[in-house]
Amino acid sequence: MASAQDEPKKPLPPGSSVGRLLGFLSDKSYDFYKNPVQFFEKNAVDFKSRIFQSRFLLKPTVFVGSNHGLADVLSDGGEFTELGYKTFMGQIYGDNILFTDGKPAEELRDALSQLFTDDCVKTYQQTIDRIVEKEILNLDISKPVCLYEFYKKMVTEICLSLFLGLDFEDTSDVYDTITSLTTTHWHGIISVPLALKIPGTGKESTFKQALQAKDKLLEVIKERRGTSKKGFHQKLEEIHELDEEAINNHLLLFTSALVPKALASLLTSFSLEVGQHNKVSWQKMCLLDEEFMDQMLLEVQRYYPPFLGGRRVVTKNFEVDGYTIPAGHAIVYLTFAAHRDPSIFENPNQFYPGRWKNSTSDTQKKLFCFGYLSRGCVGERLVWAIIKTILTSLLKKFELSLVDNQDLSYKWLPVSRPKTDVLFKFTTRPP
Template sequence: MDRLEFLSLSALVAIVVSLFLFFFSFRRSKANVPPGSSGWPVMGESIKFFRLGPQEFIKERTRKYSQDVFQTSLFGQKMAVFCGPIGNKFVYANETRSLAAWWPLSVRKALFFPEFVESPTDEISSLMFISIRDILKPEALKQYIPVMDSMAREHVDSQWADNEVVKVFPVSKKYTFDLACRILMGVVDAELVIRLAKHFTLVTAGLFSVPIDLPGTPYNKGIKGGKLVRAELMKIITERRKEMSENKSETVRRSNFLSRLLLVTDENGKFASEREITNNIVGLLFASYETTSSAVTFVLKYLSELPHIYDEVYKEQMEIAKSKSEGELLTWEDVQKMRYSWNVVCETLRFIPPLLGGFRDVVNDFNYAGFTIPKGWKTLWTVHTTHKNPKYFADPETFDPSRFEGRGPAPSTYVPFGGGSRMCPGKEYARLEILVFLHNIVTKFKLEKVNPQEKIELYFLPVPKEGLPLRLTRHK
């Protein structure tokens, strides 16, 4: 064998050995990650996820792969899905150490200005978490109840009172969006609210879609809707900043969430820009709008299906109504009396939670349940591994508000609002909004489903396929 042949053979052997070592080391490095499937290149398992819905998708994979954690690929990201109360608790407890907040690219591109899309989620929403603590304190929330009640009465008079049948989902969305604009931004211009709601509908349709930016796709429409929403908000913010600079009244300056954001400064005393504030307002609208209207819709669904539950809620709400003089608005003390009604809401959120769960970014490798979760992966905790699991809720397909009496469910099994440091800060706001709305419906109408066979479509948000048409009968 001459020198050239020897060198060629040596090079070939070196290549083969290198490839073998590469694949061996690759397989070995991957051998300890959670079991599961990555699906198709780029698309991953997103199509299956949307086709099956999150509940069935997760149930199928926990049965096939692991009851602790499994891997998948969604939204173009390698993802570890944590299961059960132990998985939920682990995610909640490891914020800032191994995990950081993360939203899918389709969400960030639809909601935020392009220059912020690649920024860490915590940086984008930092203003929101600084100011939301003030606006959602009990003393602040008490002031919102009369506003909620007044707007709920107006809404019932205009959208419900003169109709024999009402489609609950679209009209409840109108109420929750109108209320969010009033309380969060102080916006009362009806035409402006209608425009914002129209644009925001485009945004929510594309938020959790497959991120393909082609004309006509939900993702493309979501991005366009986001641009329109941000443009409207920029006008509102610029005008509000001008008003506040001219009016030094503390009441005006701290009357709503937007006004408080305009007062926030960094460590150098610099105020946030209009674009930063817009990002935070959009994020808050997204967090409060669809989820609350979904909760309201499904509470009324179960009240229309379960007469014995309705009767107990009606009894409780009428006791409160009879204690009020004509025209007197609800108070904080009234809402605290709605204990059974809140148990019904909680059981509704167990049955049909408004959100799938929450995402995180893995910032450091860590071990969990005998598996390695690599840096760069994303994680997902989800309500769908506990809420209908008979290990944690006996007879889970039975609607039973008594589950929430006394100490209630075991920790980290009931998680419609998340948990840990990132538990939804708007939980109490949502509680008040839902109960006040419920009071105004139940004290006026008996409810009956028009189509008892109506299906619910489960994506990231549950949606009644026909909008939940209910037949109304006024109380005599």
């Protein structure tokens, strides 16, 4: 493990303790948030290690960017660490599977999994098909389209229809209200977690507004549960492990902006690759060859994970990829870095779907886009049903291409996406 006070800067031998950070070591939070990718890459080079320590959020922190290291962190099951963002994020979302760890997380995941089996996803498919067909039919291609916004709107409607049973052809006013609330609620994630009024303005802080939006969304959820006696929420009520508060909090999670933004991120990243002039042929290949489509989606996960990573706090000495991290330290694990670990992926900074041809499940487990083992995404089957339906339907009807001379650079926080509203041109595909 490398440290800023080491001279020369070399990682400590495997099995050694990361040691104690000197009190005068400057906090690196600003540098990280300013450009997390650049922060990691610079330190990985300086310390000659994909695992190094610094001071982050005023706490000695180990940054983990090796693939093996990330697997260690995500598979600990809460035995050595606790979630580093539960106090803050828990206020925004309430207690749910996202902030549950250890044995309770495994039990909750098993309970929720029964709602996302292959058979269950098939029952959701009709709703997905209906909304996707409607949105694509109404797409105005007379001018360039910002696909990120298009995808986000479509997935938002899918989620609210599936999880709350809303039909937006009849309740467009409710849709506008809910989407406005989910936007305000989401902004709390990237704000300073203080619920107060801004001095001199009389306005509530962004975080306070997010908490107020959360309360209003929960009111909508309770109202929908009372008036609609069918659909996903009714199945959720049949899970004995969930009390009333847990049911409402999970519906809040599933209908919040979190899922639409994550899926819109993956869909946009896919489109950016196949929309390049020298890769347009990939679109037809995806339609003709399902295996190639799967390879594309695996590579999109690897190269463009929607979420940068996460944070945990070590509760007792914890070994990560051969390094012992002392209790009291924090861990920031970086999914994007683990996905570009050169010891695992050849030419990691090249987008190359062919690397997944004939890949095994063990190789695919080196992707952490949807978590890992007990921290895996319970709704992954549904996610892929939505993504594949959208892409297949869109590509059958249109050929898309990027508008020339655009800034295609990415930002990674809070969700990975292009820094600007990247535009695409659409051409109707011949029958």
